[in-house]
Amino acid sequence: SGTFANVYLGQCKSTRTRVAMKVCKKNALHNNMRTKHGTNYFEEMKTLRMAKGHPNIVKYYEMAETEKCIYIMMQYADGGDLFEYFNKHSRLPELKAKYIIFQILHGIKHLHDLNIIHRDLKPENILLVKEEAYPRILISDFGMARFLQHDDIYQQTMCGTQHYLAPDVLLRKSSMRAEGYGKEVDMWSVGVILYILLSATVPYCAEKEGPEALLMHILTEDLTFPEDDWRGISDAAKHFIMHLLDLNRKTRYTVHQALEHPWIKSDEHDMRHRFSNDLNTQSTP
Known part of the structure; x- marks a missing residue:
């Protein structure tokens, strides 16, 4: 649930399959859309339609509208989100973190191939479908996502969640650079997510609150892997x-380069085998 929408567990009448029902209040939506950085649920529905059909993107089923609300029926993920999963398990074994990132990358590849940037990748927006040992991943919450008309057109809006923001986005808040940003901001977010999964710490943490302080910390401090936090983690993962x-x-790295990295490729066969088995268990309303 959030400021502009609530999510409820529902059931498809015809198949009895459980679904997630997002209920968006129109008055709150219109007020939010007047702000520069607000979540846009109309854009979210558009993006979900464009990105449909990939196993690592949450499925969009139907949309209905009344005078006061918009109802979006989507795939239900019974495993919660990655933030909850991480809090329960704390630091993840490297192989399990790799399998999670492998799936996130495949979802991002699908989006980037469609010229869609998510712009708000974080553990809270990564949903899990329960599996015996390794969860199946669904990228969700496309309210900040945008479609790029061409590869060389960059976004200018300051949006996203602070710790996962690329310096490219943070620079929009400062006067250091007037350029925009593109697909590469999603790749930075993946790096932050993986860093947290493996070490239970964030790669950059400014002493003061705010995007400007975080930006200065990123620009002036080297990325480090403290021994106490990274003991037992492979050099390939750090690289x-x-x-x-x-x-x-x-x-x-682009998403295509990331999928070709030795850290991913070393277990790709096993991950693809497990991944394909997971997909065979999917159900559709």
Whole structure:
């Protein structure tokens, strides 16, 4: 649930399948859309329609509208979100974190191939479908997502959740650079998520609150992997994270490069096998 919408557990009448029903209040939506950085549920529905059909993107089923509300019926994820999962398990084993990131990357690849940037990737927006040992991942919450008309058109809006924001986005808040940003901001967010899953710490944490303080910390401090937090984690994982958390957006890994990194490729066969088995258990209303 949030300021502009509540999510309820529902059931499809015809198949008896459980679904998630997002109820958006129109008056709150219109007030929110007047602000520059507000969540746009109309854009969310548009993005979900465009991105449909991928196993790592939450499924959109139907939309209904009344005078006061918009109702969006979506896939129900019975495993909660990645934030809850992480809090329950704390630091994840490297192989399990890799399998989660593997799926997130495949979902992002689908979005980026469609010229969609999510712009708000964080554990709370990664849903889980319960599996015996390894959860299946669904990227959700596309209220901040945007479609790029061309690869060279960049967004200018300051949005997203602070700890997961790329410096490209944070720079929009300062006068240091007037350029916008593109798909590479999602890759930075993946790097932050992986860093947290493996170490239970954030890669950058400014002493003061606010995006400006975080930006200065990122620009002036080197990315580190303290031994106490990273004991037992492979050098390949650290190397992978360094490419995702590259300050230079032009040399930061794309999703295609990330999927070709040795850290991912080393277990790709087993992950694809497990992934395909998970997909065979899917149900559709």
